[in-house]
């Protein structure tokens with residue numbers, strides 16, 4: 001065999017081997033390593049396991065609390081038995097405590113109603129305040145809040161001469177609130193309706209329910225131990241307690257007292273043993289009273305709505321305190337002064353010192369009142385205090401982590417942080433947000449010595465899971481901030497937040513800020529906060545949650561006319577305001593696209609912003625709108641929270657928001673820094689149910705505007721020019737939205753009707769095939785009168 005043949009054979013073998021090697025080479029640039037030499041999946045599984053364990057631990061802790069509560073109940077009841085009863089068990093049990101159960105209840109009643117018992121009351125059923133007297137109390141309202149309970153008791157005094165003691169302690173001047181609950185806002189007095197007791201709720205709500213805070217206008221106890229004739233004797237309550245005691249003892253004998261099964265039994269919702277009024281005739285008159293008060297309440301609300309534009313509430317945004325009075329770095333004070341911040345706003349004054357002291361804090365304050373600076377200052381101070389700062393580390397630990405729900409908000413917060421760090425060389429801020437290249441983030445993380453990260457949860461988790469060494473950098477974290485905390489702890493984000501928190505050191509400070517903190521968020525806030533955190537609420541029960549100088553109104557109009565009404569309102573506003581700046585909120589990204597296309601065809605100066613747009617475009621539009629005047633931003637809810645666009649003159653909400661909180665945040669884009677503003681919500685008749693959710697807000701009804709037929713034709717013509725694919729996409733998205741949020745949407749027959757109306761308002765013919773496609777997409781089957789199922 002010649003050499004050339006041998007060479008050719010060898011060449012063939014070599015090329016085969018190289019082809020095989022190419023085929024088995026792993027994709028994505030080789031294996032990634034994680035701390036502890038784990039691969040990506042092992043690392044992910046480890047985190048999931050840790051999360052599961054944490055969940056189990058929390059559950060166990062909760063069980064322990066129930067057990068302890070049960071034990072203490074039994075102890076009180078056993079101690080309540082007098083030795084005179086001759087029961088050996090009771091006499092030995094009496095050693096547990098010196099009081100009988102009824103004495104205990106009476107003493108508590110006395111304690112709660114006496115003056116100076118403020119320390120017993122909680123902030124919005126939260127933990128007891130460390131510092132009950134704030135240095136600068138929120139200025140009082142010009143219009144005093146309507147105290148339903150006080151009115152009730154006053155009326156009752158007049159009616160039958162008996163003095164009913166209100167459960168609400170008297171507001172002491174100089175205090176923000178002695179205690180709080182949602183009672184004032186959510187719970188109208190509902191007589192004859194039993195309120196529920198949830199034994200698994202936190203200790204604070206126990207306090208509420210035990211003392212009938214929820215929905216009860218009056219309290220059964222009186223000072224001095226005298227009994228209100230409307231309520232049964234405490235002894236009848238004791239009889240109930242005794243029965244329960246016997247049942248519990250029987251359970252105990254079976255040795256299942258503290259078993260999971262026993263706990264499950266106590267986990268069930270129980271009807272609270274709220275004392276009922278005895279006299280039926282009094283109940284009737286009481287009903288009348290309540291009706292009367294409701295009417296008065298409605299009237300007051302209407303008056304407030306009518307006059308809100310005329311400075312009903314003159315609350316000052318700034319306090320007399322100045323930043324240099326706090327223990328913050330002089331360089332930061334210099335930067336603050338440079339940016340025009342000299343005095344603190346109310347929320348900054350209320351929260352700053354507590355945050356600087358290193359406590360875990362949950363803060364609620366109205367939109368546009370300066371929460372960002374209130375959490376950025378403690379974050380910067382925490383970084384400055386760390387010994388590693390100033391040391392020339394190539395890769396510095398991440399000391400402060402700020403999480404925001406949207407990319408634009410994260411960029412805005414990072415920009416604000418940079419303003420405050422103007423004179424601090426060596427401290428860096430980096431924003432990690434979705435929609436940008438991961439590689440670019442990695443390079444910036446390696447090249448910039450940043451100690452503060454502002455991130456959206458998804459992208460941060462990406463870095464934790466896919467970038468080796470990133471989790472290690474987080475181990476030195478000193479402070480965690482959740483801006484728009486209620487949204488971040490919402491179902492959409494919660495899993496991500498839990499995963500992130502699992503990667504952070506336990507010994508850290510956590511700050512949660514938002515303009516809305518629903519009760520359920522307070523309960524789950526302990527996913528992030530320590531149990532003994534402080535709750536600061538600068539809004540309070542007595543005040544409205546929306547900006548005081550924003551006039552709020554709604555219009556009910558047939559859906560087929562919505563685009564026409566929007567066009568009319570915008571034209572009218574442009575005529576009235578020379579420097580108009582309007583935000584139009586739409587229900588979904590696709591509906592936003594459609595509305596923008598329509599306004600664009602109508603030659604209005606508008607921009608669009610929603611999640612379907614690339615990040616670069618979104619950033620550009622956001623910056624442009626921040627700087628501009630005489631511009632309309634048509635947007636989805638990506639702009640509803642936290643975005644600080646100065647001098648917005650009108651917020652127009654087209655269609656129902658997904659919940660009450662979203663309404664407040666959308667509206668909060670106007671009237672910032674205590675300025676004037678206007679908010680209009682446009683609803684279809686079937687969306688009126690939403691008004692009930694915001695009934696305590698000063699919102700008034702506007703009549704349906706008189707529409708110009710010529711303008712109507714113009715709108716129809718412009719709608720005709722909009723691309724069919726945009727209309728179809730909006731149609732799908734719109735139906736999906738209503739199907740997911742509203743009761744109406746869940747009624748399939750109504751949904752078909754809505755679909756027809758929506759399609760006609762777009763000039764879409766709604767062919768059955770299109771509706772079938774939508775219905776299938778939404779997982780709907782068997783709609784009466786329509787064959788949805790694919791044959």
Ligand SMILES: Nc1ncnc2c1ncn2[C@@H]1O[C@H](COP(=O)(O)OP(=O)(O)OP(=O)(O)O)[C@@H](O)[C@H]1O
Nearest residue numbers: 341343344345367368369370371372373515642644
């Ligand atoms: N101490 C201050 N003095 C003057 N202006 C301030 C001060 N603090 C904040 N501001 C201004 O108040 C405006 C609103 O601030 P910020 O965006 O922090 O409000 P926010 O409470 O976070 O609102 P949202 O709830 O919508 O997120 C900003 O324009 C900011 O510059």
